[in-house]
Amino acid sequence: MTPDDLGRMIARIAMKDRAAFDQLYNRTSAKLFGVCLRVLNDRAEAEEALQEVFLKIWTKADRFSVSDLSPISWLAAVARNHAIDRLRARRVSAVDLDDAQSVADPAPGPETLALAGSQKAQIDGCLDELENTRAAAIRGAYLDGMSYAELSERHEVPLNTMRTWLRRSLVKLRECLER
Structure with a gap:
């Protein structure tokens, strides 16, 4: 088969x-x-x-x-x-409804929101260091949920090229975030 x-x-x-x-x-x-x-x-x-x-x-x-x-x-x-x-x-x-009242509020607290805001600024700064097309592809894939095929069509590049762009851009983002 x-x-x-x-x-x-x-x-x-x-x-x-x-x-x-x-x-x-x-x-x-x-x-x-x-x-x-x-x-x-x-x-x-x-x-x-x-x-x-x-x-x-x-x-x-x-x-x-x-x-x-x-x-x-x-x-x-x-x-x-x-x-x-x-x-x-x-x-x-499996969650017992009687125990539901003892569960903590899932909404993020002020400290978590402040940390998330600074991380967003750091990520935005690192995205700005990427070439515009690469940053747009990263945003499309990870923020807009676009598939590789949709991104390759949007940017008019072959599918494997798009995969390479994303992989290399993620490596650069990780390096930037570790600085």
């Missing part, structure tokens, strides 16, 4: 091809179950999560074509993210 075969199956699933879905399930369920089990550490919950993962794959297969991931990486990401969501939901439901 090649990545192209998996990609074609996912494309057929996006068109609601049940035979392709059956094939994909038979060929990937063991691996995706392993992903769920590693995150959840509970066999029964991992089995339930796996079924929900395949439901997501069925309903969201059309989103694969816009991702930069290989087919198996995309499938594993769907499984991992779903398992993490279940883990988070389990933790939230």
